[in-house]
Amino acid sequence: MSTFQELLSSWASKLPIYEKQEAESLVSWLLEHHLGWRRTQILDQADEASFPPKLFEDFERLKIGEPIQYIMGKGPFYGREFIVSSATLIPRNETEELVHMIIKENKKAGLRILDIGTGTGCIPISLALEMNNPEVFAVDISEEALEIAKKNGDVLKANVTFSSCDILTQTPDVSELDILVSNPPYIPEQEKTQMHRNVLDFEPGLALFVSNDDPLIFYRTIAEKGKQLLKSGGKLYFEINEKYGEEVAELMQNSGYSEVQILKDLNGKYRIAVGRR
Known part of the structure; x- marks a missing residue:
């Protein structure tokens, strides 16, 4: 028998790829997912013998660096939980800031919005649920990602029209947009060596990487097509690689x-x- 804190420290020590505080948070998240235990609870003892086998299986996945969001099949974003899979990027804090800015700057009712490269659908779903009765569209090249996005839309009861589109060769079938938003692939292949293994080994390269020869290809293409898709005065929002501002x-x-x-x-x-267009 161990106390909860002893268990937390012991298991966290087996995750050397993470800093101590992050490792403890990950273990705590896993225990809460499987056992309902929260870190804020004070448990006098924790009997590992009573733990379900799936908890140990998932801990082994955590030890090799698999992101906990993929292990649990979900991740938080803007106050909601989104289904994630290996076909989608894990929603991130920077993208929450982008969503918050769009909500804050666009109060008018009934705005027409398109998200390009939607992944989990976290951007358009959040906008559909937080803004004043918008008309929201989203596209992605990955059919697997679109399946996840549609599931998230259904679960969260968001009115978003999802469709397939390769933005480099096709133009989305929408027009007169008030807002065009995209968090496209923006990491040049040459930066792979600088990345954490749990991103490189598990997250979809299709959504992350661009050619070293033309790292701005998605921004250029979307900006050009945005001139057709946005109405006069409409706004274009990008999440960008900090190096290419x-x-x-x-x-x-x-x-x-x-x-x-x-x-x-x-x-x-x-x-x-x-x-602004």
């Missing part, structure tokens, strides 16, 4: 967007680009 701003200006801004996230990194 100036280049994305120049690209948007050259494409004819006005009021272009590159904004920092809460960690002080340039993560959001916005401009």
